[in-house]
Amino acid sequence: MAPIPTPPADPQDDLSAYVGLDAEGAERQARDRGWSTVRQLPPGAIITMEYRAGRLNFEVRDGTVTRSWKG
Known part of the structure; x- marks a missing residue:
C-alpha cells in the first residue's frame, strides 16, 4: 500500500x-x-x-493589512 502523502508544512511565521x-x-x-x-x-x-x-491571506483596508491568517 502506498504511504499517505504529507502536505507541505506552512512557513514558521508570526502572522500578527x-x-x-x-x-x-x-x-x-x-x-x-x-x-x-x-x-x-x-x-x-x-x-x-x-x-x-x-x-x-491578508484583509486589506486602505492599503494596510488589518488581519492575517493562513490557509
Missing part, C-alpha cells in the same frame, strides 16, 4: 507581525519568508474556506 504593514510590503515579506500564495482581500470579502497549505 503583518498587521499594520502596507499590503505590497507585507506580500513581499511573506513571499520572502516562504509563503507560496498570498491573497489580498477587502474587508467582508466572500471567499471559500478550503484550507491550502502555503497560503497566507
Whole structure:
C-alpha cells in the first residue's frame, strides 16, 4: 500500500507581525519568508474556506493589512 502523502508544512511565521504593514510590503515579506500564495482581500470579502497549505491571506483596508491568517 502506498504511504499517505504529507502536505507541505506552512512557513514558521508570526502572522500578527503583518498587521499594520502596507499590503505590497507585507506580500513581499511573506513571499520572502516562504509563503507560496498570498491573497489580498477587502474587508467582508466572500471567499471559500478550503484550507491550502502555503497560503497566507491578508484583509486589506486602505492599503494596510488589518488581519492575517493562513490557509
